[in-house]
Amino acid sequence: MQARCKLYTFVCIITCIFLVLGLLNYAGANDFEQLRKDSANIKTIQAHFVQKKSMKILSRPLISEGRFYYAAPDSLRWEYFKPIRSIVIAYKNNTKRYITSGGKMVEDKTGGAQAMKIVLNEVAGWMSGKYDQNPSFAATINEEANTRITLTPTEKSMTGMIEKIEILLSKKSATVKSVKIIESANNFTQINFDNVEINKAINPSIFQDAQ
Amino acid sequence: MKGLPLLILTIFLFSCQTLPLINAPVSPAEEKALTCPSPFLKEKYRLVHAIETRVAGKTQSTIIGVTLADPYTRFISCAIMTAEGMVMFEADSDHGAIKVNRALPPLDSADFAKNMIEDIKLIFFAPGGKIQKKGILSDGATACRYHEENGDWIDVITNKLEGTTIKRYSSFGTLKRQIKFNKTSGNIYQSIELQANETFNYSLLMTLIEAQPVESESLQKE
Numbered sequence: 542m543q544a545r546c547k548l549y550t551f552v553c554i555i556t557c558i559f560l561v562l563g564l565l566n567y568a569g570a571n572d573f574e575q576l577r578k579d580s581a582n583i584k585t586i587q588a589h590f591v592q593k594k595s596m597k598i599l600s601r602p603l604i605s606e607g608r609f610y611y612a613a614p615d616s617l618r619w620e621y622f623k624p625i626r627s628i629v630i631a632y633k634n635n636t637k638r639y640i641t642s643g644g645k646m647v648e649d650k651t652g653g654a655q656a657m658k659i660v661l662n663e664v665a666g667w668m669s670g671k672y673d674q675n676p677s678f679a680a681t682i683n684e685e686a687n688t689r690i691t692l693t694p695t696e697k698s699m700t701g702m703i704e705k706i707e708i709l710l711s712k713k714s715a716t717v718k719s720v721k722i723i724e725s726a727n728n729f730t731q732i733n734f735d736n737v738e739i740n741k742a743i744n745p746s747i748f749q750d751a752q
Numbered sequence: 753m754k755g756l757p758l759l760i761l762t763i764f765l766f767s768c769q770t771l772p773l774i775n776a777p778v779s780p781a782e783e784k785a786l787t788c789p790s791p792f793l794k795e796k797y798r799l800v801h802a803i804e805t806r807v808a809g810k811t812q813s814t815i816i817g818v819t820l821a822d823p824y825t826r827f828i829s830c831a832i833m834t835a836e837g838m839v840m841f842e843a844d845s846d847h848g849a850i851k852v853n854r855a856l857p858p859l860d861s862a863d864f865a866k867n868m869i870e871d872i873k874l875i876f877f878a879p880g881g882k883i884q885k886k887g888i889l890s891d892g893a894t895a896c897r898y899h900e901e902n903g904d905w906i907d908v909i910t911n912k913l914e915g916t917t918i919k920r921y922s923s924f925g926t927l928k929r930q931i932k933f934n935k936t937s938g939n940i941y942q943s944i945e946l947q948a949n950e951t952f953n954y955s956l957l958m959t960l961i962e963a964q965p966v967e968s969e970s971l972q973k974e
Contacts, residue, residue, distance in 0.1 A: 594837040598818050598829050600964070603800060605837065624961040625802040625814055627835040640835075642804060642811035649813055702838070702856065722837070725854070730837040 586611040588737040592621075597727040609734075616748040632748040639751040646751040678706075771905055771925050774887040774895050786886055788896035789910035791918070791933050791940050792878045796822040796966040799941060801958040803832075808953075815840070817958065820966065821876045828872050832859065845869045874920055875931050875944060879906045904928070916940070939963065 587610045593602035607621040617631040626641040638649040678692040692706040707721040722730040777783035799819045805812045820829040825846075832841040842854040843865050852865050873880075879898035884905075886896040893911040900906060903923030910916045918931040927949055934943035944958040 592837055594833065596818075596831065596839060596842075598798075598820050598831050598842070599800075600798060600966070603816070603818075603837075603961075605835070621835055624800075625816065625835055627814065640804075640811065640814040642814075647811055724839055728839055728842075728854075 582740075583611075584613050584740045585743050586737070586739055587741060587743060588734045590732050590734045593731045593733075595727075595729055595731070602731075610743055610747050612743050612745075612748065618747050628751050630748055630751060637751075648751075771897070771921055772889055772895075772907070774885045774889060774897055774907075776885070776887045783886075786888075786894060788883070788886055789894060789908045789916050790878060791908070791910075791916045793821055793823040793876045796820075796824070797876075797963060798966050799963045800961040801941075801944070802961055804957040804959070806955045806957065816961070819872055819876070821872065822966075823877055826873070826877055826880075828869055830868065830872055832868075841865075841868070843869065845873075871929065871946060871948075874906070874918060874929060875946070879908070881906065 587608070589608050590606070592605040592607070594605065595602045603624070605621050606623050607619070609620070610616075610618040615631065615634070617629070619629045621627045626646070628639040628646065630637055630639070639646040640649050641647075677694060677696050679695050681691050681693075683689045683691070687709050690708040692708070694703055694705070702724065704723045704725060707719075707723065709719045709721075720732045722732075724730075777786055797820075799821075801817045801819070802814060803817045804814050814835060816833045816835065818831040818833070821827070827847075828845040830841075830843055831839055833839045839854055840856050841852075841859040841864075843850055843852045845851075850865050850869055852860075855865065858864075879900060881898040881900035881904075884897045884899045886894075889895050889909065891911070893909050893914075895907050895909045898906040898908070905921040905923070905925070907919040907921070908916070909919065913936075915936040916933045918929075919927060920929040921927055929949070930947040932945040932947075933940045934945060939960060941958075941963060942960045944956075946956040946958070948954050948956075
């Protein structure tokens with residue numbers, strides 16, 4: 542379970558990196574090549590996010606909030622503030638997950654770090670702008686009123702876990718309208734970003750200290 | 753060889769534990785005044801908990817649990833998801849029949865679904881069995897004992913200082929589950945601790961994220 546959890550965490554991160562990168566110059570891009578060029582200038586990204594989890598059993602979405610940090614080439618921090626605090630930190634080829642216990646952050650002991658490393662390698666590929674070259678996902682772009690990017694898992698390990706990921710970009714404002722991680726027809730997660738800051742200095746302790 | 757039956761008998765006797773003694777009220781008036789604790793749902797509810805899993809006292813992981821429960825029909829719908837929002841397990845229980853809608857390894861065993869539904873029933877529903885005894889434990893706590901159809905015993909105990917506890921024993925008297933409601937005032941489901949005595953003992957600390965009553969009609973639709 543934990544390996545899959547971590548994989549899912551990083552699918553979220555990959556998606557978010559993808560969408561934040563899309564904020565830059567995507568309005569003018571008509572294929573993945575433009576995104577590849579844009580991503581070369583990214584040194585850091587940080588943003589606040591709101592996650593809405595919808596499923597049949599819930600009458601209204603379960604809202605989570607957090608913050609996301611990235612520093613090239615491979616440092617990540619994906620942190621939830623509520624409803625429960627948890628942090629995934631990837632730094633210098635070392636990936637850990639922390640959860641809150643008795644008011645303190647403690648390392649998640651259930652393992653899965655190996656899976657996280659594997660996925661982190663995939664993240665590195667995405668950060669290089671190789672969105673359509675990741676064998677784990679088939680990526681398509683549909684130019685409609687908005688631009689829709691659809692990522693479909695190609696590997697059997699994702700079967701029954703994630704159906705697809707949809708990223709909707711506004712052509713007019715060059716901003717991301719929505720990201721949906723769809724697990725099944727009645728079960729999906731939507732993540733919205735705000736206060737996105739590109740290439741603003743991030744204190745290195747963000748990627749080392751879970752507190 | 754002659755000692756073998758004696759040895760087996762000794763092992764058997766040691767493996768059986770006795771249920772805590774419940775002293776009957778001394779007078780009919782006391783008996784009449786004694787009310788069985790009932791920390792159970794009184795209406796249909798949807799509850800979302802953060803669930804901290806612990807093994808040997810150390811926190812292992814934290815997940816989110818969603819429970820939709822109707823104490824009248826004893827219908828249960830439940831889900832487990834990660835903090836990141838990934839649903840690992842989803843199942844319904846209606847009239848004793850469990851339907852698993854989604855289960856990712858290692859939560860995909862039949863035993864897991866059955867045990868989880870049983871734990872939810874133990875926490876939120878009044879015991880289905882008949883009451884066998886009510887009275888006072890040696891520490892002064894009020895206790896009511898129920899005998900379930902499968903032979904298990906359920907004690908529902910309340911103590912003014914320590915709050916309410918539910919204990920489930922096997923038919924042999926072995927403690928299998930202990931549910932402790934940590935809040936003595938306000939929403940009793942705010943903080944719940946479940947101690948499971950299995951091959952590998954574990955505990956769950958459940959902290960309420962949100963709770964809301966569910967309209968009868970909407971539950972049917974759901």
